[in-house]
Amino acid sequence: MIKNDLLLKALKGESVERPPVWMMRQAGRYLPDFMKLKEKYDFFTRCRTPELATEITVMPIRQIGPDAAILFSDILVVPQAMNIEVEMKPGVGPWLPNPIDSPKKVEQVIVPDVNEELGYVFEAIKMTKQELNDEVPLIGFAGSPWTILCYCVQGQGSKTFDKAKRFCFMNPIAAHTLLQKITDTTIAYLKEKVKAGVDAVQLFDSWGGLLEPKDYQEFSWKYMQQIIEALKDEVPVIAYGKGCWFALDKMAKSGAAALGVDWTCEARNARYLSGGEITLQGNFDPARLYSKPIEIKYMVNDMIKAFGKDRYIANLGHGILPNIPVDNAKAFVDAVKEYKE
Amino acid sequence: MIKNDLLLKALKGESVERPPVWMMRQAGRYLPDFMKLKEKYDFFTRCRTPELATEITVMPIRQIGPDAAILFSDILVVPQAMNIEVEMKPGVGPWLPNPIDSPKKVEQVIVPDVNEELGYVFEAIKMTKQELNDEVPLIGFAGSPWTILCYCVQGQGSKTFDKAKRFCFMNPIAAHTLLQKITDTTIAYLKEKVKAGVDAVQLFDSWGGLLEPKDYQEFSWKYMQQIIEALKDEVPVIAYGKGCWFALDKMAKSGAAALGVDWTCEARNARYLSGGEITLQGNFDPARLYSKPIEIKYMVNDMIKAFGKDRYIANLGHGILPNIPVDNAKAFVDAVKEYKE
Numbered sequence: 183m184i185k186n187d188l189l190l191k192a193l194k195g196e197s198v199e200r201p202p203v204w205m206m207r208q209a210g211r212y213l214p215d216f217m218k219l220k221e222k223y224d225f226f227t228r229c230r231t232p233e234l235a236t237e238i239t240v241m242p243i244r245q246i247g248p249d250a251a252i253l254f255s256d257i258l259v260v261p262q263a264m265n266i267e268v269e270m271k272p273g274v275g276p277w278l279p280n281p282i283d284s285p286k287k288v289e290q291v292i293v294p295d296v297n298e299e300l301g302y303v304f305e306a307i308k309m310t311k312q313e314l315n316d317e318v319p320l321i322g323f324a325g326s327p328w329t330i331l332c333y334c335v336q337g338q339g340s341k342t343f344d345k346a347k348r349f350c351f352m353n354p355i356a357a358h359t360l361l362q363k364i365t366d367t368t369i370a371y372l373k374e375k376v377k378a379g380v381d382a383v384q385l386f387d388s389w390g391g392l393l394e395p396k397d398y399q400e401f402s403w404k405y406m407q408q409i410i411e412a413l414k415d416e417v418p419v420i421a422y423g424k425g426c427w428f429a430l431d432k433m434a435k436s437g438a439a440a441l442g443v444d445w446t447c448e449a450r451n452a453r454y455l456s457g458g459e460i461t462l463q464g465n466f467d468p469a470r471l472y473s474k475p476i477e478i479k480y481m482v483n484d485m486i487k488a489f490g491k492d493r494y495i496a497n498l499g500h501g502i503l504p505n506i507p508v509d510n511a512k513a514f515v516d517a518v519k520e521y522k523e
Numbered sequence: 524m525i526k527n528d529l530l531l532k533a534l535k536g537e538s539v540e541r542p543p544v545w546m547m548r549q550a551g552r553y554l555p556d557f558m559k560l561k562e563k564y565d566f567f568t569r570c571r572t573p574e575l576a577t578e579i580t581v582m583p584i585r586q587i588g589p590d591a592a593i594l595f596s597d598i599l600v601v602p603q604a605m606n607i608e609v610e611m612k613p614g615v616g617p618w619l620p621n622p623i624d625s626p627k628k629v630e631q632v633i634v635p636d637v638n639e640e641l642g643y644v645f646e647a648i649k650m651t652k653q654e655l656n657d658e659v660p661l662i663g664f665a666g667s668p669w670t671i672l673c674y675c676v677q678g679q680g681s682k683t684f685d686k687a688k689r690f691c692f693m694n695p696i697a698a699h700t701l702l703q704k705i706t707d708t709t710i711a712y713l714k715e716k717v718k719a720g721v722d723a724v725q726l727f728d729s730w731g732g733l734l735e736p737k738d739y740q741e742f743s744w745k746y747m748q749q750i751i752e753a754l755k756d757e758v759p760v761i762a763y764g765k766g767c768w769f770a771l772d773k774m775a776k777s778g779a780a781a782l783g784v785d786w787t788c789e790a791r792n793a794r795y796l797s798g799g800e801i802t803l804q805g806n807f808d809p810a811r812l813y814s815k816p817i818e819i820k821y822m823v824n825d826m827i828k829a830f831g832k833d834r835y836i837a838n839l840g841h842g843i844l845p846n847i848p849v850d851n852a853k854a855f856v857d858a859v860k861e862y863k864e
Contacts, residue, residue, distance in 0.1 A: 339682070341680070341682055342809075342810065342844070344810050344844055347808075347810035347811075347813065348810060348813040351810065351811060351813045351814045352813055352814070391787060393787075393808075394786040394787060394789070394806075394808045394811070394840075395787065395789050397808070397811075425766070425787060427768070427787075428787055428788070428789065428792065445735040446732060446734075446735060446736065446766060446768075446769055447769070448735070448736050448769065451769065465735075467688075467734075467735045467738070468683075469683065469685050469688035469689060469692065470688075470692060470735070470738075472688065472689040472692045472693055473692045473693070499735075503683070503685055
């Protein structure tokens with residue numbers, strides 16, 4: 183029995199005194215203690231060492247006080263497990279020395295035994311659950327197949343992911359084969375996460391908003407829907423799509439417990455587009471955490487009023503930026519906790 | 524009297540046999556002849572030499588056949604004229620060695636005499652108009668003040684323009700001073716462009732969609748509105764905002780002759796959000812030009828059907844990508860020209 187069950191209640195659509203709050207990337211570089219570990223251990227060592235992943239996951243709970251923890255990991259551990267080399271280059275970000283840029287290379291991508299390849303994640307979940315001692319729920323996550331494909335094909339981050347799109351538009355059959363392999367791996371991966379103890383999962387479709395609505399359905403949503411379908415009876419699923427306002431109507435009918443929206447989709451539009459029934463999560467502009475704490479508190483209050491306290495999870499609209507002052511992050515969380523109707 | 528007046532008719536909302544077509548960045552790197560000039564002359568030499576700017580502007584008219592020319596130039600010639608150093612670094616893009624990252628630096632930014640600083644642009648317009656010989660209209664353009672500020676503060680391109688946003692949110696007074704200086708310069712600049720002979724102008728708000736709706740009104744739209752207000756009685760203004768679907772209602776009431784939309788905002792949504800009366804421009808996904816020409820033609824046909832042939836200007840949803848085959852660009856233009864109800 184989890185003591186702080188605000189998030190789980192919001193995911194069920196139950197009424198709450200105030201909305202739950204957490205922040206995407208809350209276990210991140212804005213925390214000085216995180217930076218200390220970052221200096222000592224490289225990125226994937228932190229992901230692969232359950233003790234470190236646990237320490238990092240719990241860090242914001244102790245220091246900032248959100249209502250949920252999210253396991254420290256990365257969406258790219260999935261392609262790593264699929265036999266695709268992924269590095270994290272300082273100053274560059276994700277770096278794939280051998281991008282999947284031909285149909286031939288898609289054939290070489292495997293659907294792995296997730297317990298063999300990703301056992302360290304499930305270990306980290308068990309360890310984190312122990313450490314959290316049922317204070318707050320633990321969220322597990324995965325990237326959407328489209329977003330994973332973007333990195334696999336492009337080989338690195340990009341403003342337009344033009345190579346990834348070109349690959350899909352010129353080789354749709356190979357693209358769908360790759361997307362299905364990622365989907366199958368992701369379903370197995372998330373099911374094991376649930377077995378290991380996560381209380382909710384979030385799918386991150388960070389680059390879905392680069393596609394036009396028809397292509398979004400074909401190359402992204404179709405696969406997210408499969409994952410939601412496979413998971414929804416075991417665990418509440420939060421589907422987050424950056425820039426995917428145009429798909430909220432379909433997303434709302436998917437069986438997802440909640441939909442994450444970014445800051446360009448104001449509450450009124452998000453409620454309207456999603457049909458008004460489903461729990462929504464978001465959508466503070468991460469850059470607005472540069473404002474003074476007092477301003478942040480006013481803006482958070484306005485945001486909650488606009489979404490309404492029920493069927494709502496306060497969050498940022500994307501991940502917290504690396505150089506946000508801790509006090510500002512705390513002001514965000516505190517503002518939600520202090521909310522009164 | 525311009526022979527091909529399809530664009531001007533569409534901008535007036537008059538009925539046409541088929542929609543006009545042009546492509547953002549149509550005078551660009553996908554053209555082999557452009558690449559030849561690029562090897563010989565650096566970016567700003569091409570902008571500053573009226574003969575070269577004319578040659579490049581007319582190039583796609585001869586080779587691809589769109590219904591309008593758009594002057595070869597760059598939105599960053601405006602900050603250059605304002606005493607801000609701007610370079611174009613190969614492989615990086617815009618590079619500002621001394622970003623405007625403090626209120627103090629904003630004070631040093633000048634509102635120049637545009638004839639002194641940007642006379643080369645007006646020369647290029649006159650020369651291009653002669654060369655075009657009234658075959659098709661000539662579009663002039665400017666960046667939105669917000670988009671210009673993004674580069675001035677960030678110092679280079681960015682996925683999030685987090686430094687630019689931080690500057691605005693931490694120093695709103697200085698930000699507004701800078702935005703007003705850019706606005707005043709842009710109005711004077713565009714008025715001179717009209718005098719020199721452009722038949723329409725487009726404002727590019729490429730990064731407006733990074734702001735949440737309230738911040739968009741405050742830091743971007745307010746200034747675009749000033750520019751439109753100052754220009755609309757002299758020339759039709761096209762207001763393009765990437766990712767600005769949420770502001771289409773206000774934009775439609777601004778006096779702009781047309782609104783440009785990106786590919787995430789499908790025709791039905793764009794018509795609905797903009798109130799159904801104003802001419803719309805867009806919105807083919809530039810990456811969809813990687814598809815086979817036959818597919819492109821089908822998709823263009825669907826796009827025109829969805830927008831309707833009247834009060835519509837066929838275009839991409841953002842600039843054409845550098846490595847699109849010329850035949851594919853031509854297929855796009857031809858598909859519009861071949862359109863029959």
